[in-house]
Amino acid sequence: MSTSSSRVVDVHTHMYPPRYVELLESRDTIPLIRKFPGAEDPRYIILPAEAESLKNIGDDASSSHLPGRPVTSHYSSLKQKIHFMDTHKIDISVISLANPWLDFVASEEAGETAKTVNQEFSSMCAEYPGRLFFFATLPLTAPTDVLLSSIENVKNLKYCRGVILGTSGLGKGLDDPNLLPVFKALAANNLLIFLHPHYGLPSEVWGPRATEEYGHVLPLALGFPLETTIAVARMYLAGVFEQVPSLRMLLAHSGGTLPFLAGRIESCIVHDGHLVREGKVGPGRRTIWEILKEQVYLDAVIYSEVGLKAAIEASGVDRLMFGTDHPFFPPLGSDEQGVWESMSWNREAVEKALGVGSEGMERVMGGNAVEILRLREDEV
Ligand code: URA
Ligand code: ZN
Numbered sequence: 001m002s003t004s005s006s007r008v009v010d011v012h013t014h015m016y017p018p019r020y021v022e023l024l025e026s027r028d029t030i031p032l033i034r035k036f037p038g039a040e041d042p043r044y045i046i047l048p049a050e051a052e053s054l055k056n057i058g059d060d061a062s063s064s065h066l067p068g069r070p071v072t073s074h075y076s077s078l079k080q081k082i083h084f085m086d087t088h089k090i091d092i093s094v095i096s097l098a099n100p101w102l103d104f105v106a107s108e109e110a111g112e113t114a115k116t117v118n119q120e121f122s123s124m125c126a127e128y129p130g131r132l133f134f135f136a137t138l139p140l141t142a143p144t145d146v147l148l149s150s151i152e153n154v155k156n157l158k159y160c161r162g163v164i165l166g167t168s169g170l171g172k173g174l175d176d177p178n179l180l181p182v183f184k185a186l187a188a189n190n191l192l193i194f195l196h197p198h199y200g201l202p203s204e205v206w207g208p209r210a211t212e213e214y215g216h217v218l219p220l221a222l223g224f225p226l227e228t229t230i231a232v233a234r235m236y237l238a239g240v241f242e243q244v245p246s247l248r249m250l251l252a253h254s255g256g257t258l259p260f261l262a263g264r265i266e267s268c269i270v271h272d273g274h275l276v277r278e279g280k281v282g283p284g285r286r287t288i289w290e291i292l293k294e295q296v297y298l299d300a301v302i303y304s305e306v307g308l309k310a311a312i313e314a315s316g317v318d319r320l321m322f323g324t325d326h327p328f329f330p331p332l333g334s335d336e337q338g339v340w341e342s343m344s345w346n347r348e349a350v351e352k353a354l355g356v357g358s359e360g361m362e363r364v365m366g367g368n369a370v371e372i373l374r375l376r377e378d379e380v
Contacts, residue, residue, distance in 0.1 A: 006362050007091040009369035011194075012252060012299045012323025014098035016044075016075045017120035023105070023113070030054065031100050033071055041070035046100060049203055049219040052211050074327035074336065078124050084326050085131070088343040091366065092375055095121065096135040096164040098328075099198035103140060103168055110139030111146040118154055125159035130380055133373065135164040135194045138182075148185055155189040158380070161373045162192030162250070167199065167231035174231050175238035187246040192297070192373065196252040197227035228256030232296075233265060233288075241291045248295055250321065254302040255292070259314035262288045289314070297372060299323040300364055303345045305352035312353060317360045321369045322346065 016024070024033040024044070031046040034054075045054050045068035053067035073080045075098075085093055097117060105113050118136045125132040136154035139147055154160045163186060169179050174195075186193060200223025203210070210218055228251055241247060251258065258265075265288050275281050286294075298311045301323040312320055324342045331340050347365070354360035370376060 007366035007370055008089055009322060009366035010090045010093045010324050011321045011369050012301050013093045013095055013326045015081065015095050016098055017117060019116045019120055020097060021076055031104060036066055039066055041072060043068040044071055047219060048199055074330065078127060082128060092131055094133045094135060094161060094373060096194060097137045099166060099196060101137050101166055103166055105141055107141045110142035111150060114139035114150050118157060122157045122159060130377055133159045133161050133375060135162045136160045138163050140170060147182060151185045151189060155191060162194055164194045164196055167197060167227055173234055175234040180243060183240060183244045183247050187244050193249045195228060195249050197224040200224055200227055225253050225256035228252055229258050229261060232258060236288055236291060241295050250297040250299060252299055254300060254307055254311040255298045259310040262292060262314060297321060300346055300350060301325050303349060305349045308349045308353045317363060318368055320364045322365045
C-alpha cells in the first residue's frame with residue numbers, strides 16, 4: 001500500500017449490486033441478464049448496440065457468438081473488487097453503479113429502487129471504511145419531488161461523494177431546462193456529477209458490417225466518447241454552467257473528445273451568425289476552455305499519453321483523476337485474477353505524460369481525488 005501522501009485512487013470503477021442484478025434478471029428487453037443453453041455464465045446484455053445481436057440470436061445460441069458479456073464475479077462481488085484493488089495497489093475506490101443505472105425503471109418504482117441500490121452501496125463502503133466511497137444513483141424517471149428528495153437522501157449517506165449520471169437526463173438530454181432544479185440541488189449539496197455514457201450513437205452510423213464483424217469496438221471506442229462530448233456541448237450551449245456556476249462535473253473517459261475539440265467548438269460558436277445575432281457571443285461569455293478549467297474534472301481513463309496530455313492541457317493537472325473502468329475490459333489472454341491492462345495502460349499513460357514519481361503523477365494517481373472528493377481519514 002502506498003503512503004498517505006501518495007494514495008492511489010480509482011474514481012471510475014463500477015459494481016452491479018445484488019438488487020440491481022435481480023432487476024436485470026427479471027427483464028426480457030435490454031438491459032437484461034439472460035442464460036443461454038450450453039453457456040457456462042449468464043450474459044449481461046446492456047448496450048443498445050447489443051439489442052440487434054440479441055434479436056438475431058434467438059434462444060438456441062452457440063456459445064461462441066453470444067451477445068453482451070459474461071456475468072463474472074467481477075461485476076458484483078465486493079471481495080473481487082478488493083482483490084482487484086490489492087492486486088493493482090489501489091488504496092481507495094469510488095465505486096458507482098454501472099450503466100444504464102435506473103434509466104429504464106418505471107416511474108413509480110424508481111424512487112424505492114434508488115434508495116435500495118444506494119443503501120447497498122453504503123453498506124459495501126461500510127465494510128471497508130476508508131477504502132471505499134461511492135457515487136450514488138438517481139431515480140431520473142421518478143416524479144420531480146421524488147427525484148429531489150433522493151438528492152436529500154444521498155447527501156446524508158456517509159460515504160457518498162456525488163452521483164453518477166448518464167446523458168439522457170429526464171428523457172430529453174442534459175440541456176433540458178427541467179433539469180436545472182436537479183443540477184442546482186446537486187451543486188448546493190456539494191455533490192459532484194460523474195457523467196458517464198451509455199447510449200452511444202445511432203447504430204446506423206456503424207454501417208451494416210458492424211454487428212457481425214467489428215464486435216463492440218465502434219460503439220465503445222467512439223460512440224461512448226462522442227456521446228459525452230455532445231452532452232456537455234449541449235449543456236454549454238444551453239448556458240447550464242452559467243446558470244449553475246457551482247455545478248461540478250467529472251467527465252468519463254477524459255471528457256470524451258472535448259479536450260481535442262474545444263477549439264473547434266469555440267470557432268463554430270464565434271462564427272455562428274444565429275448565435276451572434278442573438279447576442280450570445282458578446283463580451284463576458286465564458287468560453288468552453290474556461291468551463292473545462294473551472295467546472296469540469298476529467299478522469300484519466302484514456303489508455304494513452306497522447307489523449308492524456310490533451311486532457312491535462314485542457315483542464316489542468318490538478319483536475320485529472322485516475323480510473324480503471326473495472327470490471328469492464330477484463331484481460332482476455334491472461335488470468336482475470338492478475339494484472340489488467342486497464343490499470344497498466346492508464347498508469348503508463350500518466351507516467352509518460354507527467355514523469356515517473358513527479359508531483360503531477362502523484363496528483364493524478366490519487367492526490368487530486370483525495371482533495372476534490374474529500375477522502376481523507378478524518379473526512380470519513
Ligand atoms: N462498457 C460499458 O457498458 N460500460 C462501461 O463503463 C465500459 C464498457
Ligand atoms: Zn465506466
